[in-house]
Amino acid sequence: MTLPTIEELNLLHATICQAVGDPRRMQILYALHAQSRNVTAISECLDIPQPTVSRHLAVLKNSGLVTAERDGRSVIYRLVDERIIGVADTMRDILRDSLERQSDILE
Amino acid sequence: MTLPTIEELNLLHATICQAVGDPRRMQILYALHAQSRNVTAISECLDIPQPTVSRHLAVLKNSGLVTAERDGRSVIYRLVDERIIGVADTMRDILRDSLERQSDILE
DNA sequence: CTCACATATTCGGATCTGTGAATATGTGAC
DNA sequence: GTCACATATTCACAGATCCGAATATGTGAG
Structure with missing residues (x-):
């Protein structure tokens, strides 16, 4: 893997x-990882207002991480690339180890 | 891996x-991955003003991803957890595939 | 102690982002 | 067409973040 340019x-x-x-977008990614859902379902299961969910989904769609497919009256959102969950999990691991390291130092 | 809470x-x-x-912080992470350096070296090799580098390093240090160690007059910054480079590389892969997918659709 | 090098911090301003509330658009049932 | 459900968008505002420039602090050489 070559070094990335600033561009x-x-x-x-x-x-x-x-x-x-x-944080909320990542929550939505995890929710879609578990199961593809429409906006209302996401809004209800995460307890986030519907307009907020729609806005976050627009960002996620723009990033190419999720797709939207109309199904009757609702729109089903799907996680396109599951690797993003691996990325998130690794970041959580890194944070966990970092916190552990800090508490070790305090002792 | 359990589902993360919003907290x-x-x-x-x-x-x-x-x-x-x-972007600049990620550039700094890659630079430190290649070799541990002091502030001035980072500033010069990435062509970023020194105060800007210092501020970014403060953020990175606060995140626990890098450590600072004084060595005479200079301070050497080191990447603590190399896994963050893997995270960045995976994100680059995801972006690349996403762009490829989009250009496929246009054809 | 003084000077020069190395790093950190402060300041003001410009920009971006997220949010709630309200509203608009789109879709299917009847 | 009309109504109800589903989703998207607009608006004004609050908060965060980044930057360049200037300045402050810290450190070692002499």
């Missing part, structure tokens, strides 16, 4: 990083 | 995600 990093930031860079 | 995601966002969520 590539800018694009990465404008898409994938921005998508992952919000 | 855990908030903490994750305030640390790891925030650290990765800036």
